[in-house]
Amino acid sequence: VNPHLVKRNKENRDNTQSKSDKKDALVIADMVKNGYYSFVHVASESFEKLRVLMSNRDVIVKRLVSSINQLNRWVDVVFPELRQVFKDVKGKGAIATLRLFPTPIELRSMQPQDIVAKWKSVMKRQPGLKKAYQLIDLAKRSIGSHQAHDAYKLHLEQLLEEYDLATTQLERVEQEVTNVLQQIPFAKKLLAIKGISEISLAGILGEAGDLSGFAHGNSLLRHAGLHLSEASSGKWKGQIVISKRGRSRLRRFLYLATMCLVMNNPEFKALHANNVKVKKIKKMKSIMKLVGKLARVFVGIAKRNESYSPEKLQPFSALAA
Structure with a gap:
C-alpha cells in the first residue's frame, strides 16, 4: 500500500487530519478492502x-565531483596560473604536476629538463619542454597564496588521495556492472x-527490474512516474504535467539515455527533427515523447527477444518519401 495514498486517505475515515497508529491500521485495511494496493514483484x-x-555508483560519483571541485578551489588559491598550461585540472598532466610539484615554490628552482624527466617517470605521454618553460615562468610570477605552504601541501595530498580512491572505486563498480549485464539475456540486444551505454542501461534495469515483465512500454513509464496527470474542473482545464509519482532514478536514466540517443542515434535524431521542424513541437516536449518511444522499444525487445530494427523507428514523413 502506497504510504502517500495512506496519508491522502486518512481524512476519509473521520473527516479529521488527526493521525495515530490505530487510525493508520484502519485506513490501510480500508484501502486493501477496496483494492487500492499493488503486489510486490521481487x-x-x-x-x-x-x-x-x-x-553505490551515485555515491562515488558525488564524492568524485566533490574532490574535483575542491582541487579546482585549491588551484585557484595557490597556483591559479596552472590553467594557462593545463586547461583541465583533472587532466593527467595537471594531476601529475600537482603530485610532483605541489606549489609554485618547487617549480621556481627547477630546470625544464628536470621537470620533463619527472613527468616521464609517471606518464607515458608527457608534455614537452615548451610547457615546462611556461610552467616555470608562471610559477615565478604567480599571484597565488605565498603563506602556509606546508598546510596547503598537506591539504592537496589529502584531496589527491580522495580523488584516487573515488576514481579506483568508480572503475571497480563500472567493471562489475559490465559483468552483471553480460548475465542478462536481452541486455546485449539493448546495447x-x-x-x-552500459551505465544508462544498468541504471534503467536496476530500477525497473526485468523489462519482459511489463505488459507495455506505458507500464514502464508509469513505474518511473512519467505518465501524464491532469487537474480539470468544469470548464476549467488544468495544465497536463508529468506526475513524477514513481522512481526518480529511473526517470533520470531514461531521460539521459534518450538525450544520448537524440545526439548519437540516426533514427532518434530523425524523429526529434521531425517533431521539432515538421510537427512544430517544443524541443523538451519532443524529448519526453521520445522517452516514451524508448520505453516501448526496450519493453518490446525484452518481451519478444528480438533484435533492434532501425526501420521501425522511421518517422511517417520519411516513410512516405
Whole structure:
C-alpha cells in the first residue's frame, strides 16, 4: 500500500487530519478492502545487483565531483596560473604536476629538463619542454597564496588521495556492472542500439527490474512516474504535467539515455527533427515523447527477444518519401 495514498486517505475515515497508529491500521485495511494496493514483484539476483551497484555508483560519483571541485578551489588559491598550461585540472598532466610539484615554490628552482624527466617517470605521454618553460615562468610570477605552504601541501595530498580512491572505486563498480549485464539475456540486444551505454542501461534495469515483465512500454513509464496527470474542473482545464509519482532514478536514466540517443542515434535524431521542424513541437516536449518511444522499444525487445530494427523507428514523413 502506497504510504502517500495512506496519508491522502486518512481524512476519509473521520473527516479529521488527526493521525495515530490505530487510525493508520484502519485506513490501510480500508484501502486493501477496496483494492487500492499493488503486489510486490521481487527482482532476480542480477537486477538486484544492478540496483545496488548503481546506487553505490551515485555515491562515488558525488564524492568524485566533490574532490574535483575542491582541487579546482585549491588551484585557484595557490597556483591559479596552472590553467594557462593545463586547461583541465583533472587532466593527467595537471594531476601529475600537482603530485610532483605541489606549489609554485618547487617549480621556481627547477630546470625544464628536470621537470620533463619527472613527468616521464609517471606518464607515458608527457608534455614537452615548451610547457615546462611556461610552467616555470608562471610559477615565478604567480599571484597565488605565498603563506602556509606546508598546510596547503598537506591539504592537496589529502584531496589527491580522495580523488584516487573515488576514481579506483568508480572503475571497480563500472567493471562489475559490465559483468552483471553480460548475465542478462536481452541486455546485449539493448546495447546494440547505437547511443545506449552500459551505465544508462544498468541504471534503467536496476530500477525497473526485468523489462519482459511489463505488459507495455506505458507500464514502464508509469513505474518511473512519467505518465501524464491532469487537474480539470468544469470548464476549467488544468495544465497536463508529468506526475513524477514513481522512481526518480529511473526517470533520470531514461531521460539521459534518450538525450544520448537524440545526439548519437540516426533514427532518434530523425524523429526529434521531425517533431521539432515538421510537427512544430517544443524541443523538451519532443524529448519526453521520445522517452516514451524508448520505453516501448526496450519493453518490446525484452518481451519478444528480438533484435533492434532501425526501420521501425522511421518517422511517417520519411516513410512516405
